[in-house]
Amino acid sequence: MSEDLTTVVTRIETNLARVVKGKPESIRLVLIGLLAGGHVLLEDVPGTGKTMLARSLARTLAGEFRRIQFTPDLLPADITGSSFYNPREGVFIFREGPVFANVVLADEINRTSPRTQSALLEVMSEGQITIEGVSRALPQPFFIIATQNPTDFHGTYPLPEAQLDRFALRVTLGYPDLAHEMEILVSQKRRHPLEDLEPVVGPADVLAAQERVRDVRVDAAVAEYLLRLVQSTRGDARLRLGLSTRGSLALYRTAQARAAVAGRDFVLPEDIRALAVPVLAHRLGLDTKAKYGGILPHQIIEDALAQVPVPR
Amino acid sequence: MTSPPAKSPRVVPPWPATAAGLVAMTTLFLASGPTPLLPLLAVALLAVYAFGAQFQMGTRPVQFTRLLLFGTIFALRGERESSLMDAWGPAQSLDTIALAAAAELVIRAWQRDMWGGAKRMLLLSGLVMLIGCSTDNERLIAYAAPLYFLCVILTLRVERARATGRPKTPLRSLALVGAVIAVTLGMGGAVTRAFDSHKSEIMEWGMEKLGERARPPDTGASVSGLSKTPVLGSTFNQPGSSARLLKIQGGLNDPYLHQMAFDEYHNGSWGPDLKQRIYGPADLRPDAPGPRARVTRYVNDDGCLSAPLSCAGIDAGPHGSLTWAPEIGGPVRLEPEDVVTYDIVRGAGDPNQGPLCAPLTPPERVRCLQVPPEVDPKVRALARQFAAGNADPRGRVEAVVRFLMRNNAYSLTTTRGNGDPVSRFILERKSAHCEYFGSAATILLRGAGVPTRYAIGYYAHEDDGPGTTVVRAQDAHAWAESWIDGIGWVVVDATPGNGRPNHTAKSAWWWKWRDRWQDLTMAFRSWVNGLGTGQRLSLVGGLGLILLASSLLRWWQVRRMRPPAFAYAVPSEALAALAGRFEAYLARRGRPCPPALPWQEHLGSADESREAAPPVDIAGARDFVEAYNRARFGGGPAALAALHDALRQLENADQ
Numbered sequence: 001m002s003e004d005l006t007t008v009v010t011r012i013e014t015n016l017a018r019v020v021k022g023k024p025e026s027i028r029l030v031l032i033g034l035l036a037g038g039h040v041l042l043e044d045v046p047g048t049g050k051t052m053l054a055r056s057l058a059r060t061l062a063g064e065f066r067r068i069q070f071t072p073d074l075l076p077a078d079i080t081g082s083s084f085y086n087p088r089e090g091v092f093i094f095r096e097g098p099v100f101a102n103v104v105l106a107d108e109i110n111r112t113s114p115r116t117q118s119a120l121l122e123v124m125s126e127g128q129i130t131i132e133g134v135s136r137a138l139p140q141p142f143f144i145i146a147t148q149n150p151t152d153f154h155g156t157y158p159l160p161e162a163q164l165d166r167f168a169l170r171v172t173l174g175y176p177d178l179a180h181e182m183e184i185l186v187s188q189k190r191r192h193p194l195e196d197l198e199p200v201v202g203p204a205d206v207l208a209a210q211e212r213v214r215d216v217r218v219d220a221a222v223a224e225y226l227l228r229l230v231q232s233t234r235g236d237a238r239l240r241l242g243l244s245t246r247g248s249l250a251l252y253r254t255a256q257a258r259a260a261v262a263g264r265d266f267v268l269p270e271d272i273r274a275l276a277v278p279v280l281a282h283r284l285g286l287d288t289k290a291k292y293g294g295i296l297p298h299q300i301i302e303d304a305l306a307q308v309p310v311p312r
Numbered sequence: 313m314t315s316p317p318a319k320s321p322r323v324v325p326p327w328p329a330t331a332a333g334l335v336a337m338t339t340l341f342l343a344s345g346p347t348p349l350l351p352l353l354a355v356a357l358l359a360v361y362a363f364g365a366q367f368q369m370g371t372r373p374v375q376f377t378r379l380l381l382f383g384t385i386f387a388l389r390g391e392r393e394s395s396l397m398d399a400w401g402p403a404q405s406l407d408t409i410a411l412a413a414a415a416e417l418v419i420r421a422w423q424r425d426m427w428g429g430a431k432r433m434l435l436l437s438g439l440v441m442l443i444g445c446s447t448d449n450e451r452l453i454a455y456a457a458p459l460y461f462l463c464v465i466l467t468l469r470v471e472r473a474r475a476t477g478r479p480k481t482p483l484r485s486l487a488l489v490g491a492v493i494a495v496t497l498g499m500g501g502a503v504t505r506a507f508d509s510h511k512s513e514i515m516e517w518g519m520e521k522l523g524e525r526a527r528p529p530d531t532g533a534s535v536s537g538l539s540k541t542p543v544l545g546s547t548f549n550q551p552g553s554s555a556r557l558l559k560i561q562g563g564l565n566d567p568y569l570h571q572m573a574f575d576e577y578h579n580g581s582w583g584p585d586l587k588q589r590i591y592g593p594a595d596l597r598p599d600a601p602g603p604r605a606r607v608t609r610y611v612n613d614d615g616c617l618s619a620p621l622s623c624a625g626i627d628a629g630p631h632g633s634l635t636w637a638p639e640i641g642g643p644v645r646l647e648p649e650d651v652v653t654y655d656i657v658r659g660a661g662d663p664n665q666g667p668l669c670a671p672l673t674p675p676e677r678v679r680c681l682q683v684p685p686e687v688d689p690k691v692r693a694l695a696r697q698f699a700a701g702n703a704d705p706r707g708r709v710e711a712v713v714r715f716l717m718r719n720n721a722y723s724l725t726t727t728r729g730n731g732d733p734v735s736r737f738i739l740e741r742k743s744a745h746c747e748y749f750g751s752a753a754t755i756l757l758r759g760a761g762v763p764t765r766y767a768i769g770y771y772a773h774e775d776d777g778p779g780t781t782v783v784r785a786q787d788a789h790a791w792a793e794s795w796i797d798g799i800g801w802v803v804v805d806a807t808p809g810n811g812r813p814n815h816t817a818k819s820a821w822w823w824k825w826r827d828r829w830q831d832l833t834m835a836f837r838s839w840v841n842g843l844g845t846g847q848r849l850s851l852v853g854g855l856g857l858i859l860l861a862s863s864l865l866r867w868w869q870v871r872r873m874r875p876p877a878f879a880y881a882v883p884s885e886a887l888a889a890l891a892g893r894f895e896a897y898l899a900r901r902g903r904p905c906p907p908a909l910p911w912q913e914h915l916g917s918a919d920e921s922r923e924a925a926p927p928v929d930i931a932g933a934r935d936f937v938e939a940y941n942r943a944r945f946g947g948g949p950a951a952l953a954a955l956h957d958a959l960r961q962l963e964n965a966d967q
Binding site for chain 2: 217219220221222224225228264265266267268269270273305306307308309310311312
């Protein structure tokens with residue numbers, strides 16, 4: 001595999017590890033999401049470092065970074081931008097919203113009403129905004145990293161399925177173990193290591209890496225395996241909503257990214273299996289009976305993984 | 313339904329929940345008598361650990377199993393009882409409920425997702441335990457209750473660990489073990505003590521709510537509310553059970569339903585009892601003309617019939633046979649037990665001397681005029697006064713009734729005292745219940761020269777729809793019957809109006825629903841009984857076929873939805889051959905790779921098993937797999953020669 005890609009990845013990961021300690025798998029998943037050209041949802045209980053990871057990633061990538069803090073009174077125009085009338089010149093001028101950036105941190109995305117969240121739908125899937133009939137393209141690379149607490153906590157709205165489907169990956173962090181939490185305490189004693197982070201890659205590097213990822217070979221048998229996995233969920237009686245083609249595409253792209261990050265130029269079934277739960281679990285809509293019977297979405301994915309034969 | 317995943321472990325309920333279920337079932341077994349169902353259920357419960365839980369709750373096989381088990385329980389419970397009517401009495405209903413709960417417990421133990429299932433098992437086993445503890449065997453409760461609570465505590469410990477994700481508190485420390493044992497023994501002891509000391513209250517409450525458990529008829533207050541050997545005591549038929557005894561459809565013109573009479577008084581008790589009577593075949597004019605009322609009996613009560621004294625005929629139908637002891641005023645007995653209905657032909661005219669009013673024989677006349685010696689002479693004197701004041705026996709009857717009603721009040725409880733209770737009652741003007749009034753009327757009228765006997769039966773007053781009357785055990789009543797020359801037998805009720813069952817009997821709104829349920833189950837059972845063996849077999853067979861057909865249909869539907877088997881396209885046969893040889897190598901070395909697992913992951917798990925000498929050369933296999941993957945999925949020319957060499961190395965090491 002090209003050295004450039006692995007160099008880029010290593011540089012980013014080392015930089016991030018200075019702030020987010022003890023979570024190499026989560027960092028790698030976020031990077032896979034970035035390289036696959038998708039968006040990442042960080043979901044976990046409060047205080048585990050989601051916003052920290054997002055901000056660190058934003059600082060690591062030179063480029064424009066904007067942050068949207070989602071509050072219950074946020075309006076769609078606060079996200080996309082709006083036109084306002086300039087009386088002196090007599091014209092409407094469009095003021096760009098915070099979403100016009102390379103890296104957008106959508107913090108606490110589930111604390112705002114679904115009406116506001118719907119403003120992100122076109123943004124996330126097509127990379128453009130249409131306001132008042134005019135479509136404006138967003139800058140490239142465009143990466144949204146969102147954070148949220150799981151929906152059981154107070155004051156949150158569940159994300160609409162359409163929006164969940166537009167996130168390539170859902171990553172959880174979890175609590176650090178004893179050694180790493182000790183490191184965190186020590187490293188933040190005087191100042192936060194985030195303040196010392198410098199950018200290590202630029203937007204052009206990221207775009208080149210994304211281009212490289214698309215060249216990774218996916219054998220027909222591996223693609224068939226991917227599709228059979230996805231399709232096995234569509235008939236499941238426990239699901240109200242199965243996996244969409246967007247899900248298949250996301251899995252395809254992220255599997256390519258994972259193979260690229262591992263230094264391979266071809267995708268293996270192992271890549272697909274490793275990414276199945278982070279990429280697919282959040283897209284599933286459980287039937288009421290299954291949900292209250294205690295079945296979790298990742299169990300359904302694991303069932304599918306255990307049943308569909310792997311190509312040899 | 314998807315088949316169970318290849319890798320997930322066998323799901324079984326936590327062992328303390330199973331132990332609690334077994335303890336409860338054993339208690340029920342020992343308390344309510346041997347039935348083959350309970351050991352079978354226990355075996356089925358233990359079989360979970362051998363086979364692992366497979367069923368998804370709410371699916372068709374589970375419903376089918378439930379239907380099968382419950383149907384078997386209800387059918388077998390009904391068959392087991394000797395008397396058709398007792399099968400659905402309150403006591404047997406409790407046991408049936410307990411058996412059904414035990415069956416549901418076993419079904420829940422077999423469910424695939426045990427999320428919260430252990431708690432449901434605890435609830436069900438608690439119900440079984442509670443019903444099993446409603447027994448006189450205190451020793452059983454004393455042993456079973458602490459054991460059960462121990463199992464409950466251990467189950468809750470497991471469930472708490474599962475719910476919070478934290479590991480179970482280890483039972484290693486002596487203090488913790490001691491505390492658990494102390495708590496369970498304490499709770500078990502408290503439960504046993506509570507049952508023991510408040511047993512009478514609990515029994516009373518239970519009897520009030522459900523009607524009495526069937527007791528042998530020799531004890532004082534039987535399930536019918538009437539004792540066949542009446543003894544004047546401090547209470548009568550307390551607490552009066554609301555269990556339904558009779559339903560009379562077709563109109564009743566006489567509320568006094570006579571069951572049997574007594575003519576020998578001795579020191580507060582009336583005789584002769586049932587065994588001393590001489591029964592003969594009865595011709596009670598079943599074909600008498602006149603309007604008929606159909607009586608349905610729900611309790612056997614030694615086969616004794618109740619009917620108005622003035623009825624014109626009793627018809628037991630083609631299956632029933634009647635016998636009776638005419639000389640002492642009955643009782644009429646209806647056999648066999650499963651004949652539950654008989655007709656009463658209503659008498660016209662008042663008083664109608666129907667077949668139940670057998671003429672007074674001379675020995676009977678002597679007995680019915682005899683005032684026993686223990687009765688106080690003042691009572692005799694009083695009786696003679698009544699005779700002197702009224703030449704007509706009817707007048708004497710009226711005078712006695714007026715006297716008793718005016719001078720004595722009705723009371724549910726009284727004190728018997730020393731000496732002859734009837735004399736005390738009359739002379740001291742005590743308040744007492746209907747037995748005293750009836751006995752006093754009998755003795756006074758005998759002393760006044762009117763042949764009188766003491767009768768027991770029911771006072772029918774409760775309407776249940778147009779033309780239908782319901783008689784419950786609490787409607788039991790006692791009165792006197794006098795023979796008036798020229799008329800015959802007449803009912804003489806000296807109990808004041810506020811003491812008759814239409815005033816003293818309680819009523820609750822839900823009894824009607826209980827009665828409806830009883831009617832439904834009886835109708836169902838009699839229908840089932842009425843079926844011949846061939847019909848029964850065909851019914852069961854038909855139901856079984858329907859269920860089988862629907863299960864097959866469902867299975868076929870599921871199979872159709874399952875994706876058909878397929879095979880991935882392989883670019884070259886050489887690679888496919890290599891893959892086959894590698895898999896054969898793995899199988900030979902005892903580590904066959906499941907079809908849903910890639911080789912690398914499979915080797916990784918084999919590595920993790922940390923065996924001292926793994927049968928497969930992990931490193932060599934890994935190298936082969938890496939090279940193979942590159943050849944297979946990587947595109948470009950495949951380095952087949954290198955692969956061949958690597959594989960041959962592995963196979964050579966094999967030998």
